[in-house]
Amino acid sequence: MIGIYFSGTGNSRFCVEYFLKKLAPAAKAYSIEDENVCKELEKEKEIVLGYPVYYSSLPKILQDFLNNHAPLWKGKKIYLIATMGLFSGDGTGVAARRLKKYGAQITGGLHLKMPDCITDVKLLKKSTEENKKMVSRAKRKIERAAVLYKQGKPTEEGLNVLYHLAGLFGQRLYFPNKTKSYTDQLKIDENKCIGCGKCVKLCPMKNITLKQDKAVPGNTCTMCYRCINHCPKQAITLIGKRVLQQGTIEKYM
Ligand SMILES: Cc1cc2nc3c(=O)[nH]c(=O)nc-3n(C[C@H](O)[C@H](O)[C@H](O)COP(=O)(O)O)c2cc1C
Numbered sequence: 001m002i003g004i005y006f007s008g009t010g011n012s013r014f015c016v017e018y019f020l021k022k023l024a025p026a027a028k029a030y031s032i033e034d035e036n037v038c039k040e041l042e043k044e045k046e047i048v049l050g051y052p053v054y055y056s057s058l059p060k061i062l063q064d065f066l067n068n069h070a071p072l073w074k075g076k077k078i079y080l081i082a083t084m085g086l087f088s089g090d091g092t093g094v095a096a097r098r099l100k101k102y103g104a105q106i107t108g109g110l111h112l113k114m115p116d117c118i119t120d121v122k123l124l125k126k127s128t129e130e131n132k133k134m135v136s137r138a139k140r141k142i143e144r145a146a147v148l149y150k151q152g153k154p155t156e157e158g159l160n161v162l163y164h165l166a167g168l169f170g171q172r173l174y175f176p177n178k179t180k181s182y183t184d185q186l187k188i189d190e191n192k193c194i195g196c197g198k199c200v201k202l203c204p205m206k207n208i209t210l211k212q213d214k215a216v217p218g219n220t221c222t223m224c225y226r227c228i229n230h231c232p233k234q235a236i237t238l239i240g241k242r243v244l245q246q247g248t249i250e251k252y253m
């Protein structure tokens with residue numbers, strides 16, 4: 001068994017690693033950003049795939065990874081873990097449908113509520129204590145899911161037609177184009193930026209460059225919020241206008 005994930009701010013990585021720890025402690029997890037991920041994937045038949053849900057859809061970077069490696073999925077048995085701030089409907093279902101088209105068998109699905117990573121929007125903001133409790137609840141849910149998987153009765157959250165309808169009518173119909181392509185909407189306040197280069201190093205899309213000691217965004221942002229949550233000067237925004245509360249999974253452990 002192997003774990004793979006895309007994770008902007010660490011939630012999905014944490015959930016995949018914790019699930020593997022409870023189910024198959026020798027199994028390793030790889031980010032889709034890891035240069036060895038395809039080589040490792042080819043060797044394994046049983047896969048746990050984790051990712052965050054964006055507008056009840058997949059992050060564009062993950063869509064491209066699944067599509068660009070379509071032959072890799074044939075014959076694989078894949079358990080899906082979708083993380084979200086509140087609601088996704090069919091968070092696992094969106095990947096399941098795509099992977100089935102490529103010949104994979106979906107063995108189950110798990111939905112986990114985790115701290116919201118949208119640093120510059122107030123809507124789902126919780127205190128650090130509340131976020132810690134949320135992570136504890138997710139851990140307990142993962143533990144139960146691992147037991148069920150071992151018993152041959154894996155959870156099937158997000159996979160049936162009712163979840164599909166919930167995802168469609170709950171969100172996707174209202175945000176049809178949000179994750180269809182990469183965005184050019186990332187903003188960096190040059191008055192706040194000190195040119196430390198942290199965002200440049202962290203971006204999975206190499207979407208930020210340094211020019212004359214100032215960070216400059218490009219047009220291939222996958223909206224992962226990693227740079228925004230890490231910038232020491234709170235200079236980066238995407239959906240909102242002001243950074244309200246930075247945090248990554250390490251803060252809630
Ligand atoms: C652009 C964007 C869209 C999101 N859309 C949703 C959503 O539709 N429903 C939801 O519950 N959470 C949503 N979230 C919250 C993330 O899914 C959640 O915080 C996730 O656990 C982040 O995982 P990560 O740390 O692995 O990146 C969204 C986050 C981002 C950045």
Ligand code: SF4
Nearest residue numbers: 193194196197199231
């Ligand atoms: S992390 Fe923030 S301060 Fe550092 S280069 Fe990027 S935008 Fe500028």
Ligand code: SF4
Nearest residue numbers: 203221222224225227
């Ligand atoms: S620019 Fe920031 S939010 Fe966009 S993909 Fe890169 S790290 Fe993620």
